Amino acid sequence: MSAAVRVRGLTRRYTLKGVLNGVDLDVAPGEFVALLGRSGSGKSTLLRALAGLDHEAEGSGEIEVPERTSVVFQDARLLPWMRLLDNVVLGLSGRDARAQGQRALAEVGLAGRELDWPHELSGGEQQRVALARALVRAPELLLADEPFGALDALTRVKMHALLRRLSEAHDPAVLLVTHDIDEAILLADRIVVLDAGRLSADIAIRSSDRKEQAPIVRERLLDTLSLGAR
Amino acid sequence: MNALTDILPARPAVAPPAAHRLSMEAPARFGLLLGPALLLLYWAVLSVTGFLDPHILPAPWTAVTTAIQLIREGRLQEHLAVSAGRAAAGLLLGSVTGVIFALVSGLTLLGGYVIDGLVQLKRGIPILALIPFMVLWLGIGETMKVAVIATSVFFPIYIQTHTALRAIDLRHVELAETLRLSRWQFLRHVVLPGALPGFLTGLRFGATGAWLALVVVEQLNATSGIGYMVTLARNYAQTDVMLVGLVVYALLGFGSDAAVRILERRALRWRRTLGR
Ligand SMILES: Nc1ncnc2c1ncn2[C@@H]1O[C@H](COP(=O)(O)OP(=O)(O)O)[C@@H](O)[C@H]1O
């Protein structure tokens, strides 16, 4: 089985400041990996490297990602001058693109809102549109950088359920950047921790008894994260 | 506990929506006409009471009767058509070149250096100061007239569009990259809509500039157009005809500004802004 993501010896630095210092990471197809780390540890830098967005950073290393990679940002990043459906299918060609876009919107619970403007939606709804836009492209890899960070707690809970359902249905490999330990435990098959420019922990979670493992995993993660803070 | 509900008057089931505090109320449809209407009233009162010498400024209704007479003779619409044609040609030419230059200068490095540098250099020179040169190069015919109008439209369009292009959100550019938009798709779906508000602002300035330039060039050896009509009337001391010319200019300016505003409102429906 070939990996969906393969990263070897990745280094990234901004002027004067090294951020990533030899990151190795493999993500299997369909695997859901959560990337934890303290603020400023370089999570976004790693994700942007995978997304091909790190024009301003320097560095070396190998990166292999699938052709079909979608990105979800912390802000929904909808184009305000386009109606929802046009936002979802932006850049897609083909006759049935709009039908697929419509289906994707229905899947995230926004059927019938195709012709709304982005500003007519709540933050959570906008983020759902962003999910639809990512998934309508049938990605083999979904990169998400704290996609729920700007949402209120209740909305976040709903979004967790939605993301879990969608990732099971579409089965892309997922790399979810988060600073929320519970979010990581709830959603991921595997949790990696970024610290001092490297991945310092790699914890697998069996989805069969997620609840039972949660306290132990949380303990371990808290340990790793606060050790790094010293 | 039923006693309480019996005593208290029923509260309205639907509370009225709270008034916005900082945003204004929706403007009335013809609210912008209020100022001009007051001015007209003032002028009429001065004329009726005889404070205003008709040789200095005729009464408003004189303008109306003169206008009707001019229209009967067919002169007003003839001159108007010529003037409007010049303005439209200049506006179109200036807008198209303004947008093209803004795109080239905003989206390519070399274009930015060359074009923007030149524009900044030119900014210090009033357009009207260029007229002697335009006459020298292009003669005193229609070409020069349209060229002067187009030039005065070009600069506001270029500057506003270019500024808007430069202000396009980098996050939208990133989005376009992750969606793998082609150059053309990027231009069509991100750059042009992003620059549209700026372009429309430029268009409003440009329309004003076009009328201004029109007035000036039509006094230079014109044989037709509203400006010519006014110049001719001045030679014969026909203040009423001069006044009609002035009113026509005012209406044209007001009308074109209103047209651009309507265009703005339609094209920028997606925006939520304070002043709408
Ligand atoms: N464009 C940039 N230019 C310079 N420094 C940056 C840039 N982006 C991020 N950094 C720095 O790199 C470090 C890692 O940032 P980031 O990857 O955003 O961290 P995280 O997402 O884990 O919070 C931070 O110290 C940040 O200040």
Ligand SMILES: [Mg+2]
């Ligand atoms: Mg980050």
